[in-house]
Amino acid sequence: MSNDNPYSQPQQPQPPFHQPPAKSGGMSTAAIVGIVLAVAFVVMLFCGGILVALLLPAVQSAREAARRMSCSNNMKQIGLALHNYHAAYNTLPPAYTVDANGRRxxxxxxxxxxxxxxxxxxxxxxxxxxxDAPENLAVSQTVVYSYSCPSTTFDPTMTNYLAVVHPQGIMSGSTPTTFRQVTDGLANTVLVFEADSGNAVNWMSPDDSDLQAFLAAGSARDQGGHLGGSNVLMADGAVKFVSDSADQTVRTALVTKDGNEQVSSGL
Incomplete structure (x- = not known):
């Protein structure tokens, strides 16, 4: 029987029911990749820091070895110059020159x-x-790189390559010495050594070192220097690395040119 009720509303067709897609319980692939990359980056930084910490001492040691070799080459050049001076004048230079009044x-x-x-x-x-007169000021402020040890940190116009001025040494003052006077042997007698930084002087200065400073070498390294010892130029032109702990008697024997001491060991 038909529905003739005029008050009834026609039924609207219902849209089909669509259930929303279920949400995934895990992370997206992009998020996972991002986390993996972040972790990898942190691990790389950590490992890199460890690697740097392990390599740094080796790098510093290699740099100091190179500086020590460069210093040795400087002293060899000085030794060659002193030998060439002797060949030209039949004597080594005096430790310093003086005027008529004895002023250095x-x-x-x-x-x-x-x-x-x-x-x-x-x-x-x-x-x-x-x-240090005004006429010589410009020269005294000129850097002579062969007079500057690369392991030091002071003004490069300064030098700690000093002679040991001693009455029985090769450098005894204003009087020059010949190689024939070195009866202890050129290989057993000091010409020049590396003094501690506190004893550095301008390379033109007539001031050098004395026996006491040579005996105390290595006691102060506040402005650089070589770990454990210093380079020493012998009268034969060879450069030796003398330990800071070298026996004081041996050091004294190295200075004197005619003391008949034995210095074959103890360096």
């Missing part, structure tokens, strides 16, 4: 400049006036 004027380092390939610099020096 210039260092042996200034005298050997022509043999260090610094003839032009040598010709600029007024040897009749002190090293």
């Amino acid at each position: 004027l210039h260092s042996w380092r200034a005298l050997i400049l022509p043999f260090m390939e610094h003839q032009a610099l040598y010709e600029q020096i007024d040897f009749s006036k002190p090293w």
